[in-house]
Amino acid sequence: MRTAVIRFPGTNREKDAVVALERACGRKPEIIWHKESGLPAVDLILLPGGFAFGDYLRAGAMAAQSPIMQAVRQAAERGVPVIGICNGFQVLTEAGLLPGALMRNAGLRFVCRDVHLRVESDRSPFTEGYRLGQVVRVPVAHHDGNYFADEATLDRLEGEGRVAFRYVAGPGEPESRANPNGSRRDIAGILSENRRILGMMPHPEDATDPLQGGTDGCGLFDSMARALA
């Protein structure tokens, strides 16, 4: 499986994604600089975490205008799966490839900790390796992860089974600690209409090795490797 990782100025979690992709696919992804206007033939595009352009205008807003995003859009239209993690999710919403927006965390502070996610859809190349309803533990690390969309859009996402992951309380954890950022309906990740684009705030790439404290993120990368091989 050939994969591409897009690098914007200010992208900073590309290494984490590269390691996780390589572990699952057995092949190093290509790093694509944002000023490129074309993409090589790949089976998957990953937009990693970070602070593209410093998040100075609005998280993801400037990156969404980078030359490479035209090529990402075209690839997505051809059905090439695209996954945006954290800042990558923000870029995808700003680029209009996914609905809604990521606002400042409800607690107003950056939050880095493990969260628990319930797998709400196993019908996508990203999640088919998980069981529906399975609860996984992965970390979050963001300041602007508060998912927002209007009620009609949220209803539609739910109705079409496009909520991929939802924040839930872990074993023994109080409900109040489940949702780290105030996201509407505890949404942690969503799918596009054709289910070939996933945006999520948590970092499955940082939960792929027992020494990192958990391996629940492997399911996502293994799903992609299997579905797209």
Place this chain on the structure above:
Amino acid sequence: MSEITPELVAEHGLTPQEYEKVLDILGRAPNLVELGIFSVMWSEHCSYKSSKKWLKTLPTEGPQVIQGPGENAGVIALGEGLAAIFKIESHNHPSFIEPYQGAATGVGGILRDVFTMGARPVMNLNALRFGSPDHPKTRHLVSGVVAGIGGYGNCVGIPTVGGEVNFHPAYNGNILVNAMTVGLAPADRIFYSAAAGPGNPVVYVGSKTGRDGIHGATMASAEFDANSEEKRPTVQVGDPFTEKLLIEACLELMETDAIVAIQDMGAAGLTSSSFEMASKGGVGVELDLDRVPMREEGMTPYELMLSESQERMLMVLKPGREDRARRIFEKWDLDFAIIGRLTESGRMVLRWHGETVGDLPIDPLALASPEYDRPWEPTPAAEAVAVTSQGDPLEALRTLIGSPDLASRRWIWEQYDHLIGGDTIRRPGADAAVVRLADGKRALAATTDCTPRYCYADPVEGGRQAVAESWRNLTAVGARPLAVTNNLNFGNPERPRVMGQLVGCVQGMGEACRAFDYPVVSGNVSLYNETEGQAILPTPVIGGVGLIDDIAHLPAAGLEQAGLALVLIGETEGHLGQSLYLRDIEGREEGSPPPVNLEAEKRNGDFLREQIKQGALAACHDLSDGGLIVALAEMALAGGCGATLRVPDIARDKMTQWLFGEDQARYLVATQDAETLLASARAAGVPAAHIGESGGDALTLEAIGRISLEDLRATHEGWLPDYMSAGVA
């Protein structure tokens, strides 16, 4: 040019004697630009004039040392072609004035010190001291400093993995923000700051220069004010996004052979970077200041030389490499300007649109920087304290574990991205932070430590203890302690008692570093930390770095399973002087700190490390603030498993001492096989005692009582978030 009046000299912080030296060196009166340069080069911050004499006594060498003090950061060999580059630096005053930006730019500055030398930063730590929680400013300062450290480090993408926080009224008017960065570089590709090669281009890269942080902006000089529209704040503003680009661009350029020398523009900006580079290389330099990229119009040579705008670097390139270098910086959308060249003159010549506006001899200025042997007096020895009360130990534990100095720091480190990079294998809250190396087998461990109340009561012992605690924290994760960086935070050195604290702490640190073969490779001195005559507690922070040879044997930080034997390593005397028990339970900040027996430290630590290497330990924790019972509670909370502790008969009538004493050179470990461990300890001459077992959901003191983990956890985790949210209306 404005006339140099005695007032103007004083406002630049130079004494009349120092100004006489200026006149001697120049053979004439300086102009304002030159006066500004002398002022910053001879400032305490740049010249270490009060501390130099004592810093020279510290051990700085060892087979592991590639570069000791004197460069941007220290460099040590890790083997297999790898080097660690690290340093700690203070940003105390700016953080008190503007906590967010002060702390943020502190992080930015220390990152630059490390990547300047060719390292990719891999871990950030910080040592913070705030005033009393009751002080009206404390909450605001905690909130701003933590957000600033996180805001910068998170955006740049370097994990913030460790540190320490204390609260004490002595910091009410003067908080301490010390930031440490550790980076990794190929051992054969370290970049230094000594300029070489007359004719070589001097290149400026990074952000444009603005009027922020100009030392002289605080001046009340009429001439200076006449044309400046307003007083700018002296605290610089950080731009972590630009810093991230600068890291990537510099490391990309460093993969070529274009760089002769490189130095970041930190304190005193262009002045100190250009001076230091030229002085170290024994060359002269000519700068065309009008070529410096400027953020605003109408800037003067004085402002350009003294600006402390952030995210800027100065480099000397090999001839003919300019275009290649320029392309890299253009790729990253950073400014790149050739602003001068090296000469053989030994002088710094500053030009402004072709006209010479400054002409200074480099060596005389750099070498003649003042060095003072300030009068000092030792701290009188404290009297021994008597503790006779034997109160309810579990109630005391409950109070301590939720007290400002021992409560969980989760509220802080959850605001720091401590996982980015994917190599954090020991999360914050434990003895030392651990970040895995690319080989997948080895790991770096780092920690920051100081116990200021010990240093205040006995500077020499406090200095020893700070080093010993950092050495123990590294040992507790199985790391071989390799070297330290230090951040000496003190009050006004012109007061003999304060100067005596510095002298004593440096003496103690030196003794401990020598005993452990644990040299000082970099550091920073921050003096004049006082407000209205109230000095801070002497706070010589040690940033220790060690290497774990095989992470397979890393013991857990907490008790993760029942049925393990708890073994106390090291000798317990029950020393309560200057202990947290005495301060927070009995309300007495008294006595002498626990003595540090360097031989016992070394023997016990080396033994423990060997046990870890052999895989004999399931969990390990060093004993420090709060003593044995606090350490056990921390291990139980960290691993989620309770424990039962047996108070030995000999300690029955001195139970408070036994449980809460802060004797040094001790560790609490959990093992499957106590018998073998005790036998090995006996053979090594290391005191060890089997004192309990893990298990259950409470901490039980046999024959005395129990406290549930749930209760302990609520108290431990609750204090800081409750304190911080109480400030929100």
